[in-house]
Amino acid sequence: MLQLSIFLENAKGRLAEVISLLAECKVNLRALSLADTKDYGVLRIIVDNPEETAVKLRERKVVVSLTPVWVLKVPDRTGGLAEVLNQLVQQDVVVEYMYAFVEKENEQALVVLRVQDKAIMEKAMQTLNLPVK
Amino acid sequence: MDRTEEQWLEGLRETVDKVLPIRHYQESYGAIGIKRAEDIKSLKDFQRLPLTTKEDLRKNYPFGLFAEPMENIVRLHASSGTTGKPTVVGYTRQDITLWAKIVANELKRVGVTKKDVVQIAYGYGLFTGGMGLHYGCEELGAIVVPISGGNTARQLMLMRDFGSTVLACTPSYALYLAESLEESQISRDELKLKIGIFGAEPWTEGMREEIEARLGIKAFDIYGLSEIMGPGVALECPAHQGLHIDEHFYPEILDEEGNPLPDGELGELVITSIEKEGFPVLRYRTKDLTTLHYGTCSCGHVGWSMDRVSARVDDMLIIRGVNVFPSQVEEAILLEGFEPHYLLVVYRVGNLDQLEVQVEVSEATFFDEVRELEGRQDRLKKRIEDALGISVRIRLVEPKSIPRSEGKAVRVIDKRNKEG
Numbered sequence A: 001m002l003q004l005s006i007f008l009e010n011a012k013g014r015l016a017e018v019i020s021l022l023a024e025c026k027v028n029l030r031a032l033s034l035a036d037t038k039d040y041g042v043l044r045i046i047v048d049n050p051e052e053t054a055v056k057l058r059e060r061k062v063v064v065s066l067t068p069v070w071v072l073k074v075p076d077r078t079g080g081l082a083e084v085l086n087q088l089v090q091q092d093v094v095v096e097y098m099y100a101f102v103e104k105e106n107e108q109a110l111v112v113l114r115v116q117d118k119a120i121m122e123k124a125m126q127t128l129n130l131p132v133k
Numbered sequence B: 001m002d003r004t005e006e007q008w009l010e011g012l013r014e015t016v017d018k019v020l021p022i023r024h025y026q027e028s029y030g031a032i033g034i035k036r037a038e039d040i041k042s043l044k045d046f047q048r049l050p051l052t053t054k055e056d057l058r059k060n061y062p063f064g065l066f067a068e069p070m071e072n073i074v075r076l077h078a079s080s081g082t083t084g085k086p087t088v089v090g091y092t093r094q095d096i097t098l099w100a101k102i103v104a105n106e107l108k109r110v111g112v113t114k115k116d117v118v119q120i121a122y123g124y125g126l127f128t129g130g131m132g133l134h135y136g137c138e139e140l141g142a143i144v145v146p147i148s149g150g151n152t153a154r155q156l157m158l159m160r161d162f163g164s165t166v167l168a169c170t171p172s173y174a175l176y177l178a179e180s181l182e183e184s185q186i187s188r189d190e191l192k193l194k195i196g197i198f199g200a201e202p203w204t205e206g207m208r209e210e211i212e213a214r215l216g217i218k219a220f221d222i223y224g225l226s227e228i229m230g231p232g233v234a235l236e237c238p239a240h241q242g243l244h245i246d247e248h249f250y251p252e253i254l255d256e257e258g259n260p261l262p263d264g265e266l267g268e269l270v271i272t273s274i275e276k277e278g279f280p281v282l283r284y285r286t287k288d289l290t291t292l293h294y295g296t297c298s299c300g301h302v303g304w305s306m307d308r309v310s311a312r313v314d315d316m317l318i319i320r321g322v323n324v325f326p327s328q329v330e331e332a333i334l335l336e337g338f339e340p341h342y343l344l345v346v347y348r349v350g351n352l353d354q355l356e357v358q359v360e361v362s363e364a365t366f367f368d369e370v371r372e373l374e375g376r377q378d379r380l381k382k383r384i385e386d387a388l389g390i391s392v393r394i395r396l397v398e399p400k401s402i403p404r405s406e407g408k409a410v411r412v413i414d415k416r417n418k419e420g
C-alpha cells in the first residue's frame, strides 16, 4: 500500500492548513501520524486514492512523496501487536516506524509499518502469511 | 585587439584629458602633481591616480562629474540608490552609439544574429539593463521584444507566440521563468529559446547549469555597471573562458588597500572608460570581486578577460568577524542537490551573530524518513560550514515560501541592526 508523506514547515497553523486542504480535496483520511522535529514535520497519511491525492496536493504546492508501507491486521487480544512484531523480527525485518489505527466499519485494529528493506519484508510476509488489509 | 602599453596609455590619457576640467578631478589629481594628461608617462603613473568611488558620484550629485555640457547629453540613467541619493550618469549621442556597438559585437560573438528574437525581461527605466540590451540588439538588427521585467505568465505566452530565441534578464528571474514554465500549460517544445544573456547579479556555475538544464538553453554571463556604461562591459566567451572585456574599458584588480594585484589574483575590479564622452569614469571601484587575465582566447578574442564575478563587496556579510558571501552558500546548496532558492537570515542572540540559511525542500530533496531528511540537512550544514568557516543553522522550508524576484534576487535579511 502507498502512504502519502507530506513535508510540513513548522510555521504556525501549517498543519491545520494542510488538513483543511485535504478536506477541500474530499480526501478521506483513514490514518494519520506526524513525525516532528524542531523545524519541520513529516505528516504521514493513509487515504483511499493515494496517487490521485498526491497529484492534487502537488498542484497546491505541497511537497509530497508516496511511500510503500504495509498495513497489517492486528489480532484483537492482549499482546496481539507484540505477536505480529516478534514474528517479523525473527524474519530479520527492521521497522523504521509504525503507527496504528482502527477501522470504523468493523473495529479492526490495523498497524502501518514502514520497513528498512522491502525485499526482506516481502519474503517474511510470504513465510508468515500474516493477515493484511 | 592587442594593445601595447603605449596604446593603452593613449586612450587613458584621453580620458584624463576629458575629466581634468572637472573640479573634483582637478583637485584630487592636482594634489598628487598631475596637472595635464601628459604627466602620465607610464601605467605606473596612471596607477597613482586616486580611485573614484560611488561616494564621489553621490557628492557630485546629480551632474557634477559630467564631462560634456548638458546640451550634448541625450540620456540619463541612475542607480536604484537604496540608501541616500542615486548615482546619475549621462550619455552623449556618441556614447549611446558606442554602447550599442559594444553590446552588438558581444552578442554576435555568442551567436546572436539579426534573425533572432530577443526577449528583454530586464527592467526598463533608470536602470541600464533594459535599454542597454535593447539598443545593442537593434544595432545588431535582431527583433527586440521590450517586455521588461515581471508578469511571468505573459512572458511565457509571448515567448511562445513571438518565437523568442534569446532571453535577457537576471539569472534569478530566468530560474523563476523556468519554474513557471514547468507549471504552465506551455511545453518546452513550443518554445524556440536557445540562448540566455543573464547578469546584473552575482551567480554561480551551479546556477548556470541549473538554468541551462531547466530551460534547455546556453546561458552567458553579461557584466556591466551603470556607472561604467551599463550591461556590455564584458560578456562571457562562447567557450566559457571567462568574460571578455570590451576594449573600451581598461581593467585593474586591486587589493583591499588599493594596491594593484597581478593577473589571476582575486580582488576588486576597477575600471577606466576609453572614448566615453558624457560621463567618463577613471579608476572606478566596481566593488565586484573577480580576477583578470590578459591574452588570446580560443574563440579569437584578444585582450582582457575576467572571471565570473564571485561576489560583490557590498554583499559581503561580516558574521562573527568572518567574511561571508551569499554565492558561497549558493554553491554549497547546489552541490548538495537542493534548488537554489535560499535566504540568509542574520540575527543576534545576546552578543553573538547567528546565520540561518533557509532552503526550500523539493520533491527531489524530500524524504519520508526524518532520519534521511536530517542526514541531508546535516550534509548541507557541514558543506556550508566548511565553505564559510562559521557555524550555521539550516532551516528547510516549503517550496515557494522564499519570495521570487523579477529583478535582482534578495538573498540576505540582516536583522542585526534593526534589533539593536
Ligand SMILES: [Zn+2]
Pocket: B237, B238, B239, B240, B241, B244, B297, B298, B299, B300, B301
Ligand atoms: Zn573566448
